[in-house]
Amino acid sequence: MDLVILLGNSTFIVLTLLDAHLHTPTHFFLGNLSFLDIWYTSSFIPSVLIHFLSEKKTVSFTICVVQMSVSYTMGPTECVLLAVMAYDRYVAICNPLRYPIIMGKALCIQMAVLFWGLGFLNSLAETVPAIRLPFCGKNVINHFVCEILAFVKLACTDISLNEIIIMLSNVIFLFSPLLLISISYIFILSTILRVNSAEGRKQAFSTCSAHPTVVIVFYGTILFMYMKPKSKDAAFDKLIALFYGIVTSMLNPVIYSLRNTEDMEL
């Protein structure tokens, strides 16, 4: 699966950079999504694989911190990027004639700075307080990766401030993009339903069917993880959480490649 992620996403990036037909805002954002998925999965899959094979399942403090910083940058960036892509679809459907003017190079770059910047800030806000905690002895991480909550639990002090930061970050970065995405789709749906010809409606639907698929896979799995009752086997829950991160990263380029022809008709 790791190979599929690396090959699929890097092929996608190379294609969008090489093919001039794919120099559209939509494909810039997709390229960023692929780039992000590569970093996100590469931050933890290699160490998980090594630990499957080795007797001694240890990780150095530095590697742990790097792993956390990378994955807590990529997670929020992906959420905000999905919201930006929903806005892109909204302009394409609800304001098609002005699309090239609105989604100009400048706005695309500003948005890229926004989602990467927010991800980076989130990572600082979560990891800096975590690594400044005093650690004195307990050093068994109760997880397959350096998950931040499992990490701060090793500190020998009160960690309620860290827990609040982590919870706030989850709420802000999961729910506000989801809200923006939902609002965009309410506008998109109401525009599509007002289209009179069946042909036009079909065209409009196909212009934006890949993005909702990705959103549903991404948010569906996250919300499922949050809502479902805890199973007796906590290790199994953690494994499933990792597995979903991997599946989402693997599916993104597949979903978008299948839709390429329609996207290009824009």
Ligand SMILES: *[C@@H]1O[C@H](CO)[C@@H](O)[C@H](O)[C@H]1NC(C)=O
């Ligand atoms: C990411 O997005 C920016 C701004 O739209 C774009 O210039 C850049 O080429 C994209 N990166 C990739 C790897 O697609």
